Protein backbone atom coordinates (compact mmCIF):
# COMPACT_ATOMS: atom_id res chain seq x y z
CA UNK A 1 0.00 0.00 0.00
CA UNK A 2 1.37 3.38 -1.00
CA UNK A 3 -0.83 5.65 1.03
CA UNK A 4 -2.89 5.06 4.09
CA UNK A 5 -4.74 7.63 6.11
CA UNK A 6 -6.86 7.06 9.17
CA UNK A 7 -9.52 9.40 10.48
CA UNK A 8 -8.02 12.65 9.17
CA UNK A 9 -9.50 15.76 10.71
CA UNK A 10 -8.85 19.33 9.74
CA UNK A 11 -10.45 22.61 10.75
CA UNK A 12 -9.86 26.17 9.62
CA UNK A 13 -10.76 28.13 12.72
CA UNK A 14 -14.31 27.12 13.47
CA UNK A 15 -14.93 25.50 10.08
CA UNK A 16 -14.60 21.76 10.38
CA UNK A 17 -13.52 20.80 6.87
CA UNK A 18 -12.28 17.21 7.08
CA UNK A 19 -14.31 15.11 9.47
CA UNK A 20 -12.51 11.80 9.58
CA UNK A 21 -11.13 10.71 6.23
CA UNK A 22 -9.76 7.19 6.00
CA UNK A 23 -8.27 6.31 2.68
CA UNK A 24 -6.04 3.68 1.17
CA UNK A 25 -4.26 3.89 -2.14
CA UNK A 26 -2.58 0.86 -3.64
CA UNK A 27 0.33 0.80 -6.01
CA UNK A 28 -0.75 1.39 -9.60
CA UNK A 29 -4.25 2.43 -8.65
CA UNK A 30 -6.08 5.42 -10.14
CA UNK A 31 -8.54 7.03 -7.78
CA UNK A 32 -10.99 9.75 -8.71
CA UNK A 33 -12.37 11.97 -5.98
CA UNK A 34 -15.63 13.68 -6.79
CA UNK A 35 -17.96 15.80 -4.70
CA UNK A 36 -19.66 19.15 -4.45
CA UNK A 37 -17.80 22.42 -4.04
CA UNK A 38 -16.59 23.01 -0.50
CA UNK A 39 -16.70 19.34 0.44
CA UNK A 40 -12.98 19.37 1.32
CA UNK A 41 -11.41 17.67 -1.71
CA UNK A 42 -8.65 20.23 -2.18
CA UNK A 43 -8.05 20.40 1.55
CA UNK A 44 -7.57 16.62 1.60
CA UNK A 45 -4.98 16.75 -1.20
CA UNK A 46 -3.26 19.68 0.47
CA UNK A 47 -2.99 17.75 3.73
CA UNK A 48 -1.55 14.76 1.92
CA UNK A 49 1.06 16.95 0.18
CA UNK A 50 2.07 18.83 3.36
CA UNK A 51 0.58 22.14 2.26
CA UNK A 52 -1.76 22.01 5.25
CA UNK A 53 -1.35 20.33 8.61
CA UNK A 54 -4.02 17.97 9.87
CA UNK A 55 -5.37 18.34 13.40
CA UNK A 56 -5.96 14.65 13.96
CA UNK A 57 -5.42 11.34 12.27
CA UNK A 58 -2.56 9.37 10.80
CA UNK A 59 -0.91 9.41 7.39
CA UNK A 60 1.52 6.84 6.09
CA UNK A 61 3.22 7.22 2.71
CA UNK A 62 5.04 4.29 1.16
CA UNK A 63 5.41 2.68 4.55
CA UNK A 64 6.79 5.78 6.26
CA UNK A 65 4.82 7.42 9.01
CA UNK A 66 4.19 11.06 8.19
CA UNK A 67 1.65 11.82 10.91
CA UNK A 68 0.81 9.75 13.94
CA UNK A 69 -1.44 10.23 16.92
CA UNK A 70 -0.18 10.94 20.39
CA UNK A 71 -3.25 10.84 22.58
CA UNK A 72 -5.66 13.36 21.07
CA UNK A 73 -3.12 15.22 18.95
CA UNK A 74 -1.56 14.62 15.55
CA UNK A 75 2.23 14.48 15.68
CA UNK A 76 4.26 15.06 12.54
CA UNK A 77 7.50 13.27 11.72
CA UNK A 78 10.69 15.33 11.85
CA UNK A 79 11.70 17.56 8.95
CA UNK A 80 14.11 15.08 7.47
CA UNK A 81 11.43 12.43 7.17
CA UNK A 82 8.90 14.95 5.90
CA UNK A 83 11.35 15.92 3.17
CA UNK A 84 11.87 12.27 2.29
CA UNK A 85 8.10 11.86 2.06
CA UNK A 86 7.50 14.96 -0.02
CA UNK A 87 9.82 13.52 -2.65
CA UNK A 88 7.52 10.53 -2.94
CA UNK A 89 4.53 12.62 -3.92
CA UNK A 90 3.80 15.03 -6.74
CA UNK A 91 0.98 17.52 -7.06
CA UNK A 92 -0.53 19.04 -10.17
CA UNK A 93 -2.41 22.24 -9.42
CA UNK A 94 -5.53 23.61 -10.97
CA UNK A 95 -3.67 26.73 -12.11
CA UNK A 96 -0.37 25.00 -13.00
CA UNK A 97 1.94 27.16 -10.85
CA UNK A 98 4.85 26.86 -13.25
CA UNK A 99 7.83 29.06 -12.46
CA UNK A 100 7.42 31.95 -14.91
CA UNK A 101 11.07 32.99 -14.69
CA UNK A 102 12.25 29.58 -15.94
CA UNK A 103 11.94 28.30 -19.48
CA UNK A 104 9.87 25.18 -19.99
CA UNK A 105 12.90 22.92 -19.95
CA UNK A 106 14.37 24.64 -16.90
CA UNK A 107 11.10 24.18 -15.04
CA UNK A 108 11.62 20.44 -15.48
CA UNK A 109 15.40 20.33 -14.96
CA UNK A 110 15.82 22.68 -12.03
CA UNK A 111 14.31 20.63 -9.19
CA UNK A 112 16.03 17.48 -10.44
CA UNK A 113 19.37 19.22 -10.05
CA UNK A 114 18.72 21.32 -6.95
CA UNK A 115 16.51 18.94 -4.99
CA UNK A 116 17.65 15.49 -6.07
CA UNK A 117 21.23 16.42 -6.94
CA UNK A 118 21.02 14.80 -10.36
CA UNK A 119 23.73 15.74 -12.82
CA UNK A 120 22.63 18.45 -15.20
CA UNK A 121 23.11 16.52 -18.44
CA UNK A 122 21.08 13.59 -17.10
CA UNK A 123 18.37 15.93 -15.87
CA UNK A 124 18.26 17.55 -19.28
CA UNK A 125 17.94 14.19 -21.00
CA UNK A 126 15.11 13.20 -18.72
CA UNK A 127 13.36 16.54 -19.24
CA UNK A 128 13.51 16.13 -23.00
CA UNK A 129 12.08 12.62 -22.77
CA UNK A 130 9.21 13.90 -20.67
CA UNK A 131 8.56 16.79 -23.05
CA UNK A 132 8.53 14.34 -25.92
CA UNK A 133 5.99 12.28 -24.05
CA UNK A 134 3.89 15.39 -23.45
CA UNK A 135 4.20 16.23 -27.13
CA UNK A 136 5.90 19.52 -26.29
CA UNK A 137 9.46 19.01 -27.45
CA UNK A 138 9.40 22.08 -29.67
CA UNK A 139 8.40 24.25 -26.69
CA UNK A 140 11.47 23.39 -24.59
CA UNK A 141 12.98 26.86 -24.76
CA UNK A 142 9.70 28.77 -24.55
CA UNK A 143 8.55 30.48 -21.38
CA UNK A 144 5.34 29.48 -19.60
CA UNK A 145 3.68 32.78 -20.53
CA UNK A 146 4.03 31.82 -24.19
CA UNK A 147 2.06 28.58 -23.79
CA UNK A 148 -1.64 27.79 -23.78
CA UNK A 149 -3.20 26.62 -20.54
CA UNK A 150 -3.24 23.04 -21.76
CA UNK A 151 0.43 23.20 -22.68
CA UNK A 152 1.30 24.76 -19.34
CA UNK A 153 -0.53 22.01 -17.52
CA UNK A 154 1.37 19.36 -19.49
CA UNK A 155 4.65 21.04 -18.50
CA UNK A 156 3.47 21.02 -14.88
CA UNK A 157 2.80 17.29 -15.14
CA UNK A 158 6.24 16.74 -16.68
CA UNK A 159 7.83 18.81 -13.92
CA UNK A 160 6.18 16.64 -11.28
CA UNK A 161 7.06 13.39 -13.08
CA UNK A 162 10.71 14.41 -13.41
CA UNK A 163 11.21 13.74 -9.72
CA UNK A 164 9.85 10.18 -10.02
CA UNK A 165 7.06 10.49 -7.46
CA UNK A 166 5.42 7.31 -6.22
CA UNK A 167 2.01 8.99 -6.21
CA UNK A 168 0.79 11.86 -8.30
CA UNK A 169 -2.07 14.01 -7.02
CA UNK A 170 -4.17 16.17 -9.32
CA UNK A 171 -6.45 18.93 -8.06
CA UNK A 172 -8.95 19.63 -10.84
CA UNK A 173 -6.23 19.66 -13.49
CA UNK A 174 -8.61 20.74 -16.25
CA UNK A 175 -10.95 23.19 -14.58
CA UNK A 176 -8.86 26.28 -15.38
CA UNK A 177 -8.78 25.30 -19.05
CA UNK A 178 -11.00 26.15 -21.98
CA UNK A 179 -13.23 23.17 -22.74
CA UNK A 180 -11.41 22.40 -25.99
CA UNK A 181 -8.11 22.06 -24.09
CA UNK A 182 -9.25 19.62 -21.41
CA UNK A 183 -8.94 16.69 -23.82
CA UNK A 184 -5.17 16.93 -24.13
CA UNK A 185 -4.71 16.78 -20.35
CA UNK A 186 -7.12 13.88 -19.94
CA UNK A 187 -5.22 12.04 -22.66
CA UNK A 188 -1.94 12.48 -20.78
CA UNK A 189 -3.50 11.22 -17.56
CA UNK A 190 -4.95 8.24 -19.40
CA UNK A 191 -1.56 7.32 -20.79
CA UNK A 192 -0.04 7.62 -17.30
CA UNK A 193 -2.76 5.30 -16.03
CA UNK A 194 -1.78 2.78 -18.69
CA UNK A 195 1.78 2.90 -17.38
CA UNK A 196 0.41 2.07 -13.94
CA UNK A 197 1.28 5.41 -12.41
CA UNK A 198 -0.45 5.70 -9.04
CA UNK A 199 -2.74 8.71 -9.17
CA UNK A 200 -5.34 10.44 -7.04
CA UNK A 201 -7.39 12.83 -9.12
CA UNK A 202 -9.90 15.38 -7.88
CA UNK A 203 -12.12 16.13 -10.83
CA UNK A 204 -15.45 17.43 -12.01
CA UNK A 205 -15.14 15.51 -15.28
CA UNK A 206 -17.51 12.68 -14.47
CA UNK A 207 -17.18 10.90 -17.78
CA UNK A 208 -13.43 10.94 -17.40
CA UNK A 209 -13.55 9.74 -13.79
CA UNK A 210 -15.78 6.90 -14.83
CA UNK A 211 -13.51 5.97 -17.67
CA UNK A 212 -10.05 6.22 -16.12
CA UNK A 213 -10.50 5.46 -12.42
CA UNK A 214 -10.19 2.08 -10.78
CA UNK A 215 -12.00 3.46 -7.80
CA UNK A 216 -14.24 6.47 -7.29
CA UNK A 217 -14.60 8.29 -4.00
CA UNK A 218 -17.55 10.57 -3.41
CA UNK A 219 -16.90 13.21 -0.75
CA UNK A 220 -19.48 15.47 0.79
CA UNK A 221 -19.20 17.80 3.77
CA UNK A 222 -15.81 16.51 4.88
CA UNK A 223 -16.55 12.81 4.84
CA UNK A 224 -16.25 10.01 2.31
CA UNK A 225 -19.87 9.21 1.61
CA UNK A 226 -19.32 6.43 -0.82
CA UNK A 227 -16.45 4.62 -2.45
CA UNK A 228 -16.41 1.92 -5.07
CA UNK A 229 -15.75 1.00 -8.66
CA UNK A 230 -16.98 3.47 -11.28
CA UNK A 231 -19.82 1.06 -12.07
CA UNK A 232 -20.89 0.96 -8.45
CA UNK A 233 -20.82 4.72 -7.95
CA UNK A 234 -22.01 5.97 -11.33
CA UNK A 235 -24.01 2.96 -12.43
CA UNK A 236 -26.42 2.14 -9.70
CA UNK A 237 -25.54 3.76 -6.43
CA UNK A 238 -27.96 3.15 -3.63
CA UNK A 239 -26.69 6.14 -1.71
CA UNK A 240 -29.12 9.05 -1.70
CA UNK A 241 -26.49 11.79 -1.42
CA UNK A 242 -24.43 10.39 -4.28
CA UNK A 243 -27.57 10.07 -6.38
CA UNK A 244 -28.57 13.63 -5.71
CA UNK A 245 -25.08 14.95 -6.52
CA UNK A 246 -24.88 13.03 -9.79
CA UNK A 247 -28.35 14.10 -10.81
CA UNK A 248 -27.63 17.73 -10.10
CA UNK A 249 -24.41 17.34 -12.02
CA UNK A 250 -26.13 15.86 -15.05
CA UNK A 251 -28.58 18.72 -15.18
CA UNK A 252 -25.78 21.30 -15.49
CA UNK B 253 35.02 82.24 -21.26
CA UNK B 254 32.60 84.14 -19.04
CA UNK B 255 28.84 84.62 -18.93
CA UNK B 256 27.35 87.21 -16.60
CA UNK B 257 30.84 87.63 -15.14
CA UNK B 258 31.01 83.94 -14.27
CA UNK B 259 34.28 82.35 -15.40
CA UNK B 260 33.06 79.09 -16.90
CA UNK B 261 36.54 77.65 -17.38
CA UNK B 262 36.92 77.75 -13.60
CA UNK B 263 33.38 76.79 -12.67
CA UNK B 264 32.89 73.77 -14.94
CA UNK B 265 35.86 71.76 -13.57
CA UNK B 266 34.64 72.50 -10.04
CA UNK B 267 31.19 71.28 -10.97
CA UNK B 268 32.57 68.13 -12.57
CA UNK B 269 34.46 67.41 -9.40
CA UNK B 270 31.30 68.04 -7.38
CA UNK B 271 29.43 65.65 -9.67
CA UNK B 272 31.88 62.96 -8.68
CA UNK B 273 30.77 63.60 -5.12
CA UNK B 274 27.15 63.14 -6.23
CA UNK B 275 28.06 59.87 -7.93
CA UNK B 276 29.86 58.71 -4.78
CA UNK B 277 26.81 59.40 -2.62
CA UNK B 278 24.62 57.75 -5.24
CA UNK B 279 26.56 54.48 -5.44
CA UNK B 280 27.32 54.17 -1.74
CA UNK B 281 23.64 54.68 -0.99
CA UNK B 282 22.65 52.00 -3.51
CA UNK B 283 25.23 49.49 -2.32
CA UNK B 284 24.05 49.67 1.28
CA UNK B 285 20.39 50.64 1.10
CA UNK B 286 19.25 48.02 -1.41
CA UNK B 287 20.38 44.96 0.59
CA UNK B 288 19.20 46.71 3.75
CA UNK B 289 15.87 47.39 2.04
CA UNK B 290 15.48 43.67 1.41
CA UNK B 291 16.11 42.93 5.04
CA UNK B 292 13.57 45.60 5.99
CA UNK B 293 11.02 44.02 3.62
CA UNK B 294 11.57 40.57 5.13
CA UNK B 295 11.40 42.01 8.64
CA UNK B 296 8.11 43.69 7.80
CA UNK B 297 6.75 40.33 6.64
CA UNK B 298 7.88 38.55 9.78
CA UNK B 299 5.26 36.63 11.70
CA UNK B 300 6.76 38.00 14.88
CA UNK B 301 5.32 41.38 15.78
CA UNK B 302 8.38 42.09 17.87
CA UNK B 303 10.27 42.25 14.56
CA UNK B 304 7.67 43.61 12.15
CA UNK B 305 6.28 46.36 14.35
CA UNK B 306 9.54 48.20 15.18
CA UNK B 307 10.49 47.90 11.50
CA UNK B 308 7.25 49.59 10.56
CA UNK B 309 7.90 52.38 13.07
CA UNK B 310 11.40 52.87 11.66
CA UNK B 311 9.95 53.16 8.15
CA UNK B 312 7.30 55.58 9.32
CA UNK B 313 9.88 57.84 10.96
CA UNK B 314 12.28 57.92 8.03
CA UNK B 315 9.61 58.24 5.36
CA UNK B 316 7.62 60.67 7.46
CA UNK B 317 10.27 63.27 8.23
CA UNK B 318 12.36 65.38 5.83
CA UNK B 319 15.60 63.86 4.62
CA UNK B 320 17.16 67.27 5.26
CA UNK B 321 16.30 66.96 8.92
CA UNK B 322 17.73 63.44 9.00
CA UNK B 323 20.99 64.76 7.55
CA UNK B 324 21.19 67.27 10.39
CA UNK B 325 20.40 64.55 12.85
CA UNK B 326 23.22 62.25 11.72
CA UNK B 327 25.64 65.17 11.54
CA UNK B 328 24.95 66.77 14.91
CA UNK B 329 22.80 64.28 16.84
CA UNK B 330 25.54 61.83 17.85
CA UNK B 331 27.48 64.61 19.55
CA UNK B 332 24.58 65.46 21.85
CA UNK B 333 23.72 61.84 22.53
CA UNK B 334 27.07 60.06 22.60
CA UNK B 335 29.59 62.87 22.67
CA UNK B 336 31.19 62.05 19.31
CA UNK B 337 30.55 63.02 15.68
CA UNK B 338 30.80 61.29 12.33
CA UNK B 339 32.68 63.14 9.66
CA UNK B 340 30.49 64.96 7.16
CA UNK B 341 30.60 62.38 4.47
CA UNK B 342 29.90 59.45 6.78
CA UNK B 343 26.95 61.27 8.35
CA UNK B 344 25.65 62.03 4.88
CA UNK B 345 25.91 58.41 3.70
CA UNK B 346 24.33 57.14 6.92
CA UNK B 347 21.34 59.43 6.48
CA UNK B 348 20.88 58.51 2.83
CA UNK B 349 21.26 54.77 3.41
CA UNK B 350 18.88 54.62 6.34
CA UNK B 351 16.35 56.86 4.61
CA UNK B 352 16.42 55.01 1.29
CA UNK B 353 16.37 51.58 2.95
CA UNK B 354 13.02 52.59 4.45
CA UNK B 355 11.64 53.37 0.98
CA UNK B 356 13.20 50.33 -0.67
CA UNK B 357 11.80 48.21 2.15
CA UNK B 358 8.34 49.33 1.12
CA UNK B 359 8.96 48.72 -2.58
CA UNK B 360 10.43 45.26 -1.99
CA UNK B 361 7.70 44.34 0.44
CA UNK B 362 5.18 45.04 -2.30
CA UNK B 363 7.27 43.01 -4.74
CA UNK B 364 7.42 40.01 -2.43
CA UNK B 365 3.70 40.24 -1.66
CA UNK B 366 2.93 40.22 -5.39
CA UNK B 367 4.31 36.70 -5.85
CA UNK B 368 1.37 34.28 -5.77
CA UNK B 369 1.16 31.75 -2.96
CA UNK B 370 1.07 29.00 -5.57
CA UNK B 371 4.75 29.60 -6.35
CA UNK B 372 5.75 28.76 -2.78
CA UNK B 373 3.39 25.79 -2.75
CA UNK B 374 4.66 24.33 -6.01
CA UNK B 375 8.24 24.71 -4.78
CA UNK B 376 7.43 23.10 -1.46
CA UNK B 377 5.81 20.02 -3.02
CA UNK B 378 8.77 19.68 -5.39
CA UNK B 379 11.00 19.46 -2.33
CA UNK B 380 12.82 22.80 -2.51
CA UNK B 381 14.04 24.12 0.81
CA UNK B 382 12.79 27.52 1.94
CA UNK B 383 16.12 29.13 1.09
CA UNK B 384 16.23 27.56 -2.39
CA UNK B 385 12.67 28.68 -2.99
CA UNK B 386 13.51 32.23 -2.06
CA UNK B 387 16.78 32.45 -3.98
CA UNK B 388 15.86 30.63 -7.19
CA UNK B 389 12.16 31.19 -7.56
CA UNK B 390 10.88 34.12 -5.53
CA UNK B 391 13.78 36.58 -5.61
CA UNK B 392 14.22 36.69 -9.42
CA UNK B 393 10.52 37.40 -9.82
CA UNK B 394 10.60 40.05 -7.10
CA UNK B 395 13.52 41.77 -8.81
CA UNK B 396 11.68 41.92 -12.10
CA UNK B 397 8.67 43.27 -10.32
CA UNK B 398 10.46 46.08 -8.47
CA UNK B 399 12.74 47.31 -11.27
CA UNK B 400 10.48 50.19 -12.42
CA UNK B 401 9.82 51.53 -8.92
CA UNK B 402 13.50 51.16 -8.02
CA UNK B 403 14.55 53.12 -11.10
CA UNK B 404 12.13 55.83 -10.12
CA UNK B 405 13.54 55.94 -6.60
CA UNK B 406 17.12 56.19 -7.89
CA UNK B 407 16.24 59.17 -10.06
CA UNK B 408 14.93 60.83 -6.93
CA UNK B 409 18.16 59.89 -5.18
CA UNK B 410 20.27 61.75 -7.74
CA UNK B 411 18.27 64.90 -7.05
CA UNK B 412 18.15 64.30 -3.29
CA UNK B 413 21.96 64.42 -3.10
CA UNK B 414 21.54 68.19 -3.34
CA UNK B 415 20.19 68.12 0.21
CA UNK B 416 23.64 67.12 1.48
CA UNK B 417 24.60 70.80 1.10
CA UNK B 418 22.91 71.47 4.45
CA UNK B 419 25.73 69.67 6.22
CA UNK B 420 28.32 71.21 3.87
CA UNK B 421 29.12 68.15 1.81
CA UNK B 422 30.82 69.59 -1.29
CA UNK B 423 28.34 68.15 -3.78
CA UNK B 424 27.12 69.76 -6.98
CA UNK B 425 24.38 71.95 -5.60
CA UNK B 426 26.57 73.40 -2.89
CA UNK B 427 29.34 74.20 -5.37
CA UNK B 428 26.76 75.85 -7.64
CA UNK B 429 25.16 77.97 -4.91
CA UNK B 430 28.55 78.98 -3.55
CA UNK B 431 29.64 80.10 -7.01
CA UNK B 432 26.35 81.95 -7.41
CA UNK B 433 27.01 83.89 -4.22
CA UNK B 434 30.60 84.56 -5.14
CA UNK B 435 29.81 85.94 -8.60
CA UNK B 436 26.41 87.50 -7.76
CA UNK B 437 24.81 85.42 -10.51
CA UNK B 438 22.24 82.68 -10.92
CA UNK B 439 24.10 81.26 -13.90
CA UNK B 440 25.97 78.59 -11.83
CA UNK B 441 22.68 77.22 -10.52
CA UNK B 442 21.22 77.12 -14.00
CA UNK B 443 24.31 75.30 -15.23
CA UNK B 444 23.82 72.71 -12.49
CA UNK B 445 20.55 71.62 -14.11
CA UNK B 446 22.07 69.87 -17.14
CA UNK B 447 24.52 68.09 -14.84
CA UNK B 448 21.66 66.52 -12.90
CA UNK B 449 19.75 65.89 -16.08
CA UNK B 450 22.63 64.04 -17.70
CA UNK B 451 23.21 61.88 -14.63
CA UNK B 452 19.54 61.03 -14.44
CA UNK B 453 19.38 60.27 -18.13
CA UNK B 454 22.02 57.62 -17.53
CA UNK B 455 19.93 56.18 -14.69
CA UNK B 456 16.80 56.24 -16.83
CA UNK B 457 18.42 54.59 -19.83
CA UNK B 458 20.07 51.95 -17.64
CA UNK B 459 16.80 50.99 -16.02
CA UNK B 460 14.93 50.89 -19.31
CA UNK B 461 17.64 48.52 -20.51
CA UNK B 462 17.32 46.31 -17.44
CA UNK B 463 13.54 46.30 -17.80
CA UNK B 464 13.86 45.25 -21.39
CA UNK B 465 16.35 42.57 -20.51
CA UNK B 466 13.89 41.09 -18.02
CA UNK B 467 11.09 41.21 -20.51
CA UNK B 468 11.68 37.68 -21.74
CA UNK B 469 8.96 36.43 -19.41
CA UNK B 470 5.80 37.70 -17.81
CA UNK B 471 4.80 37.02 -14.22
Ligand SMILES: Nc1ncnc2c1ncn2[C@@H]1O[C@H](COP(=O)(O)OP(=O)(O)OP(=O)(O)O)[C@@H](O)[C@H]1O
Nearest residue numbers: 012013015017035036037038039040041042043044
Ligand atom coordinates in the same frame (compact mmCIF):
# COMPACT_ATOMS: atom_id res chain seq x y z
N1 LIG C 1 -7.09 28.40 3.95
C1 LIG C 1 -8.39 28.30 4.31
N2 LIG C 1 -8.87 29.06 5.31
C2 LIG C 1 -10.14 28.97 5.71
N3 LIG C 1 -11.06 28.14 5.15
C3 LIG C 1 -10.64 27.36 4.14
C4 LIG C 1 -9.30 27.39 3.67
N4 LIG C 1 -9.18 26.52 2.65
C5 LIG C 1 -10.40 25.95 2.51
N5 LIG C 1 -11.28 26.45 3.40
C6 LIG C 1 -12.69 26.05 3.55
O1 LIG C 1 -12.73 24.66 3.60
C7 LIG C 1 -13.85 24.16 2.91
C8 LIG C 1 -13.43 23.11 1.92
O2 LIG C 1 -12.66 23.75 0.91
P1 LIG C 1 -11.97 22.92 -0.26
O3 LIG C 1 -11.23 23.89 -1.09
O4 LIG C 1 -11.20 21.79 0.30
O5 LIG C 1 -13.21 22.36 -1.06
P2 LIG C 1 -13.28 21.59 -2.45
O6 LIG C 1 -13.99 20.33 -2.21
O7 LIG C 1 -11.91 21.50 -3.03
O8 LIG C 1 -14.17 22.56 -3.32
P3 LIG C 1 -14.09 22.93 -4.89
O9 LIG C 1 -14.77 21.83 -5.62
O10 LIG C 1 -14.87 24.21 -4.99
O11 LIG C 1 -12.66 23.08 -5.24
C9 LIG C 1 -14.55 25.36 2.30
O12 LIG C 1 -15.64 25.68 3.12
C10 LIG C 1 -13.51 26.44 2.34
O13 LIG C 1 -14.11 27.68 2.50
Ligand SMILES: [Mg+2]
Nearest residue numbers: 041042043171
Ligand atom coordinates in the same frame (compact mmCIF):
# COMPACT_ATOMS: atom_id res chain seq x y z
MG1 LIG D 1 -10.96 22.37 -4.70
